Amino acid sequence: VSQVKALHVYDFDNTLFMSPLPNPKLWTSQATGFLQTQECFVNGGWWHDPHILEATGQGIEKEEPRAWDGWWNEQIVELADLSIKQNDALAILLTGRGEDNFAQLIKRIVASKKLAFGMICLKPQAGPNNQTFTSTMNYKQAILQDLIYTYKDADEIRVYEDRVKHTRVFREHFESFNKMLLNSSAPAVRKPITAEIIQVTETNTTLDPVAETAEVQRMINGHNAAINSGNHSLSSPLEIKRTVFFTGYLISPIDTTRLLTLVKLPSGMRESEVKYLANNILITPRPCPQSLLEKVGGIGRKQTWQVTGTANYESRIWAARVTPVPANAPYHTDNPIPMVVLALVKNARPSEANRIQNWQPIPSDKQYIFQTEVGEKVQLRIEPVVEGEGEYESLFQNRNPKRRRDHQDGPDSYRPLKGGHHSDENRRPNGVNGGYRGGNQNRGRGGNNNLNPGSHNRNNARGGRGRGNNNNNNNNNSSNNRGRGGRGSYKSLDDVQNNSRYASHGSSYQPNYDDGPGQNFSNNNNNDGYNASFPALGGGLGSYSNGAQGGGDGGLPYGK
Numbered sequence: 001v002s003q004v005k006a007l008h009v010y011d012f013d014n015t016l017f018m019s020p021l022p023n024p025k026l027w028t029s030q031a032t033g034f035l036q037t038q039e040c041f042v043n044g045g046w047w048h049d050p051h052i053l054e055a056t057g058q059g060i061e062k063e064e065p066r067a068w069d070g071w072w073n074e075q076i077v078e079l080a081d082l083s084i085k086q087n088d089a090l091a092i093l094l095t096g097r098g099e100d101n102f103a104q105l106i107k108r109i110v111a112s113k114k115l116a117f118g119m120i121c122l123k124p125q126a127g128p129n130n131q132t133f134t135s136t137m138n139y140k141q142a143i144l145q146d147l148i149y150t151y152k153d154a155d156e157i158r159v160y161e162d163r164v165k166h167t168r169v170f171r172e173h174f175e176s177f178n179k180m181l182l183n184s185s186a187p188a189v190r191k192p193i194t195a196e197i198i199q200v201t202e203t204n205t206t207l208d209p210v211a212e213t214a215e216v217q218r219m220i221n222g223h224n225a226a227i228n229s230g231n232h233s234l235s236s237p238l239e240i241k242r243t244v245f246f247t248g249y250l251i252s253p254i255d256t257t258r259l260l261t262l263v264k265l266p267s268g269m270r271e272s273e274v275k276y277l278a279n280n281i282l283i284t285p286r287p288c289p290q291s292l293l294e295k296v297g298g299i300g301r302k303q304t305w306q307v308t309g310t311a312n313y314e315s316r317i318w319a320a321r322v323t324p325v326p327a328n329a330p331y332h333t334d335n336p337i338p339m340v341v342l343a344l345v346k347n348a349r350p351s352e353a354n355r356i357q358n359w360q361p362i363p364s365d366k367q368y369i370f371q372t373e374v375g376e377k378v379q380l381r382i383e384p385v386v387e388g389e390g391e392y393e394s395l396f397q398n399r400n401p402k403r404r405r406d407h408q409d410g411p412d413s414y415r416p417l418k419g420g421h422h423s424d425e426n427r428r429p430n431g432v433n434g435g436y437r438g439g440n441q442n443r444g445r446g447g448n449n450n451l452n453p454g455s456h457n458r459n460n461a462r463g464g465r466g467r468g469n470n471n472n473n474n475n476n477n478s479s480n481n482r483g484r485g486g487r488g489s490y491k492s493l494d495d496v497q498n499n500s501r502y503a504s505h506g507s508s509y510q511p512n513y514d515d516g517p518g519q520n521f522s523n524n525n526n527n528d529g530y531n532a533s534f535p536a537l538g539g540g541l542g543s544y545s546n547g548a549q550g551g552g553d554g555g556l557p558y559g560k
Contacts, residue, residue, distance in 0.1 A: 001150065001151055001152075001153070002153050003087075003088060004153065005088040005089070005153060005155050005156070006090070006154060006155065006156050007089070007090050007148070007157040008079075008083035008086075008090070008091050008092065008157075008158045008160075009092045009094050009147075009159045009160065010083075010091070010092065010094065010117075011094060011095065011159075011163075011166075012094075012095035012097065012106060013096075013162075014073075015073065015160055015161060015200045016076050016077065016093070016160075017071060018071050018205045019053060019205070020052070020053075020055075020056055020206050020207045021046075021204065021205065021206060022035045022036065022046060022206075022212075023206040023209060025379070026206075026209050026212060026213070027379060027380050027381065027382075028243055028380070028381045030381060031379075031380060031381045035216065035382070041219060041220075042222065042223045042227065042232045043222050047097070048098060048101060049101070049215075050101045050102055050105050051218065051219070052215055052219075053102070053105060053109075054105065055207055055211050055212070056071055056207065058208075060105075060108075064109075067114075068109060072113065073203065077113065080115055084118070090118045090119065090151065090154075091117050091118050092120075093110065093119070093120045093121065096123050096135075097122050098122065098123055099122040099124045103120075103122050106120065106122065107120060121143055123136070123139045137169055140166070141173055144157070144159070144173070148177070148190065148193055149189065152189070154193060155193065155194060156193060156194040156195070157174070157193055157194070157196070158197075159195070159196070159198065160198045161197065161198070161200060162200040162201070162202045167197045167198075170195075170197045171197050174195035175195075177192075178193065213380065216240065217240060220240065223238060224237040236384035236385065237385045238383065238385065239382070239384075239385050240380050240382060241380070242378050242379075242380055243395065244286065244395045245378070246282060246283075246285045246376070246377055247283045247284050247286070247288040247293075248280035248281055248376075249280060249283065249303055249305070249372035249373070250279065250280050250372055250373050251278060251279055251280055251281070251340070251372055252370075255370040255371070256278045258370070259278040259307070259320060259342060259370070260342060260343070261366075262310050262342060262362070262366060263343045264312075269315070273346055274343050274344070274346075275345075275346065276342070276343045277340075277342060277343060277344070278320075278341070278342045278343070280340070280372070281322060281339065281340055282333055282334060282335055283332055283374070285334065286395075287395040288376075295330065295332055296331065297374060299376070300373060300374060300375070302371055302372070302373055303324060303329065303331065304324070304325040304329075304369060304372075305369070305370055305371075305372060306322060306369045307322055307340075308321050308322060308323050308359075308361075308362075309359035309360055310342075310359070310360055310362055311356045311358060311360055313355050313356050315345070316352055317341065317343070317345070317348050317349075317350070317353050318341075318343045318344070319341050319356060320339060320340045320342055321337060321339050321359045322338050323338065324338070335353075335354060336354060341353050
């Protein structure tokens with residue numbers, strides 16, 4: 001003990017090791033928060049279930065032999081290795097992961113990298129004095145306090161931490177500790193210590209979307225089994241539901257890049273002021289009713305298009321007018337004409353593209369021909385099981401107040417538990433909704449987490465449009481409280497792919513879960529193209545492929 005002159009403390013998750021977080025493109029923001037809230041799951045959720053960490057990369061069986069290559073913060077690994085080799089330093093791995101569930105797994109991960117820490121500390125159920133730790137911060141402060149009292153001859157302590165809030169609290173903690181030592185009239189227990197808290201750049205990694213969804217489904221199955229057996233006080237079984245933001249002719253990233261060359265910004269406008277889209281030709285800003293889906297050929301149908309003109313509306317929104325190839329190919333769009341919204345400025349809405357009146361012809365070399373695929377932009381959510389709801393109804397988020405009261409542990413209705421602990425647990429990736437990961441601001445590895453976290457009754461008044469079939473779709477009235485039926489028993493995502501909506505293209509077709517829309521406008525220019533929020537659709541104009549106009553009033557597909 002007397003030989004230790006320096007204490008070097010390393011956090012594990014997203015400091016030393018790039019632990020996966022809930023994918024904000026796969027899940028709605030409510031679902032990402034719900035997944036990370038310990039009280040919402042019998043088994044503790046994302047940060048308390050070892051199977052999530054085991055699934056990192058290609059899974060533990062494949063990753064352990066290659067030491068989880070690519071999943072480490074190599075710069076911090078080098079520093080940790082130097083700390084381990086420093087003769088008068090004690091290198092410590094300190095994590096808020098629970099000791100019971102994660103001790104062996106984290107030791108295996110660290111050993112695969114040949115990092116021989118002097119101490120590996122995980123949060124126990126109770127401390128040496130039988131005290132309980134209400135949060136990760138509470139636990140880490142207790143450990144750090146014990147370390148500096150035990151190693152009295154240590155002159156310095158370095159703490160490597162990725163969470164901004166934790167680094168701030170650690171700095172305040174050691175400032176207060178040193179002031180206490182200097183101002184105390186009692187004999188000094190030890191001399192003041194030089195504390196350096198190193199803020200590590202936070203990483204943002206995710207699992208493979210299929211693996212992530214499967215792991216969450218497994219976690220929900222375990223939760224539901226405990227609920228149905230009557231062994232837990234949480235009242236509601238849960239299930240994964242799909243939220244479909246829009247159905248459209250989806251454009252490939254390669255063609256998106258080509259189409260974006262048609263955007264000509266006015267002189268003086270900064271690139272940072274513009275959000276680039278060019279990701280789809282809208283069919284309808286909601287799930288397609290089966291009758292309309294049949295008219296456009298079903299999910300997965302390929303359709304070729306050619307650009308015929310471009311325009312912008314008041315230098316706020318840029319769009320390309322397109323026509324199907326061949327010209328007599330059947331299609332449907334709820335817009336007055338088929339178009340691709342290319343880009344818009346920060347305070348504009350895609351709806352403004354429908355105000356464009358004058359389309360400018362373009363040279364033949366700019367009349368790009370590209371192929372699209374009928375698909376949906378989808379995010380997943382987690383909600384209590386609601387009996388009697390059909391598949392189409394389940395595609396809309398449940399917002400009915402009565403249902404909320406009936407299912408208080410649903411992700412739209414959970415509230416901090418009375419007497420709960422400080423909510424410093426949930427993790428969020430930067431750059432999503434202005435740094436919003438979904439759920440609570442801070443992350444949920446250990447301790448108890450307290451998160452402070454539409455109706456849909458639409459008539460398809462536009463009617464079914466497309467060549468050769470002008471039948472109206474006025475029978476698609478959907479009410480609130482949507483979700484699949486069932487009682488929360490085991491459910492497979494095969495329920496999504498093996499149904500009539502996708503049957504026309506074979507059972508191998510998978511819905512597209514990447515780049516989910518519905519997020520607020522952000523300043524990033526990553527060209528993912530799916531940050532536009534599509535409003536609810538009332539009546540309004542649509543477009544027939546034969547040029548006829550449908551009647552009605554209300555919002556157009558992009559709003560009006």
